[in-house]
Amino acid sequence: MSTYHLAIIVGSNRRESTNRQLAEAIAKLLPGHIEVSYPQIDDLPLYNLDLESERPASVNRFTDEIRAADAVLIVTPEHNRSLPAVLKNALDWGSKPMDKNVWFDKPVAMTGASPGAMGAALAQQHLRQIMGILGSVVLGGEAYLQFRPGLITENGEIGEDSHQFVKSYMDRFVSLIEKLVQR
Template sequence: MAMAESVIDVGVLVGSLRRESVNRQVAQAIVGLAPGRLSFHEIPLGELPMYNGDLEGSRPEAVTRFADAVRRCDAIFVVMPEYNRSLPAVLKNAIDWGSKPQPENVWLDKPIGMTGISPGVIGTAAGQQHLRQVLGVLGAAVVGGEAYLTNRPGLFLPDGRLEASTEDFLRGYVLRFADFAEKLCVKEDR
C-alpha cells in the first residue's frame, strides 16, 4: 500500500466451521460497521488439512491457496469462539500452516485485529490471550485493546445487526484497528 488514502485489504478468519456461527454473524456485522478505507473478504479455513510437518515439502494445494491469500492481504481480522479457554483448533491449524516453513511465515509483521463471541461472561478473553501469545511468537503486529463479546438474548437484532451499544463498542475497536493497520501498511509499503 503506497498511500494512506488507499483501501486496506483485510482478510477475515472466522475461527468456526459452523454455517450458522454467531462469530460469522459478528464478522458480517463488523463489515457493515467498518470505515470505507477497509475492504473485507473471508479467507476460508475448512479445507486445510491438519498440520503435518511431513507435508511441508510438498504443501497441499489448500495450504498454498490459504498462505497466498493471507500474504496478499494488507491486514487480518480474526473473529473466533473460545473452546475450553483457548482458541479453536481450526484457527490454530491455519496459523500453524501459515507459519511454515519458517522463512515463509505469512504472519510476520502482519497487522492483526481480533474479536470473538461466546456465551461466557468474559466472552473470548482467555482464547484471545492465547491467540495473542501465538501470534506474538510469530512476529505478527496485533492491535492493542480488547474486544470480547458475550452472546446473550437481544444482542442480534432481527435484521442481523448488533444492538446499538455493542455496535458502538465494536465500531471503536474497528476504527482503532483501521488506524493501526493503515500506519503499518504505509510504513511497510505493503
C-alpha cells in the first residue's frame, strides 16, 4: 500500500487552539499509510504582490510544504461568521502566482469546531467556496463540530459522541486521496 502525505493546516494562531487539539485528535484516526505534517501559517507576512519578486523564506517554506503534500485537511475556527485572517492569508500566498497555485487539483477536506451550535459551519462554507475557486478537489459533505466537553478526551482523542462521525468523514477523505493521487 502506498504512503500518502497529508498536510493538516490549523486555521488558528492561538497556542491553546481548540482546533489544533481537534486536528491532532483527527490525525490519530488516520490509517498508518497516511503521514501527517502541520504546516506553520502564523509567521507568513500579509500577502502583498510587492513581495512576489523576492518571496520571504516563510512563504517559500509554506508553499513547498503544500506542494509536496498529497492532500490537505484544513481545521479551522470561525471568526465573525467567516474564516480567520491568518488562514485566508495562507490560502492567498499558496494561490500566487497563478501558474504556481499549490491548491490546484489538490484533494482538500475541511472541518472545524467552535463553541457555538453551528460548529464553524459558515467558516467552512466560505472556505469551500475559496478552495473551489482555487481549483482544489474539495471533499463533499459537512463536518461541523461544536466544541463542548467530551469532544476531545483527556487522551487527546475524539470523544465517543463524535468519534464515528469524524472517523467516517476522514475515511471518505482517505478514499478520495487514494483515488485521486497518482503514484
